[in-house]
Amino acid sequence: MNKSELIATVAAKANASKAATSTIIDVAMEAITEALARGENVQFVGFGTFSVQERKARTGRNPQTGKEMKIPAKKVVRFRPGAALSAAANRAKKKK
Numbered sequence: 450m451n452k453s454e455l456i457a458t459v460a461a462k463a464n465a466s467k468a469a470t471s472t473i474i475d476v477a478m479e480a481i482t483e484a485l486a487r488g489e490n491v492q493f494v495g496f497g498t499f500s501v502q503e504r505k506a507r508t509g510r511n512p513q514t515g516k517e518m519k520i521p522a523k524k525v526v527r528f529r530p531g532a533a534l535s536a537a538a539n540r541a542k543k544k545k
Contacts, residue, residue, distance in 0.1 A: 485526055495533035502527050 450458070452474070460470040481491050481499065491499040506522040530538070 493531070495531045497528055497530040497534055500527050500529070501525070 456467055456471050456474060459465075459474065460467045463470065484491050485499060485501050488501055490501075501524050504523050504525050507520050508517055509520045510516065511518055
C-alpha cells in the first residue's frame with residue numbers, strides 16, 4: 450500500500466473527502482517526524498513504537514574493491530511493532 454492508497458482507504462472508512470484525509474495524514478506524518486527529530490519516542494498502543502537510536506561508527510568493506518572503509522556514527526529510526534500488529538500480520542500470513 451502506498452500513500453495514495455492509504456488516503457483512499459482512510460477516506461472511505463471515515464466517510465471523509467480525500468483532500469481532507471490527505472491533509473490530516475500529512476500533518477500526522479509531520480508531527481511524528483518532528484517528535485523523532487527531537488529524540489522523542491512515538492508510541493501507538495497496539496500498533497507500535499517509533500524511536501531514534503544511535504548507530505555506532507564501524508569499519509566496513511567496499512564490496513567492489515574489498516578495501517576497508519570507516520562508516521560514521523549516525524542516528525537511525527527504529528520501529529518496534531506492537532502485539533496487536535504482530536498478531537494481525539501472523540493471521541494474514543496463515544491465510545495465504
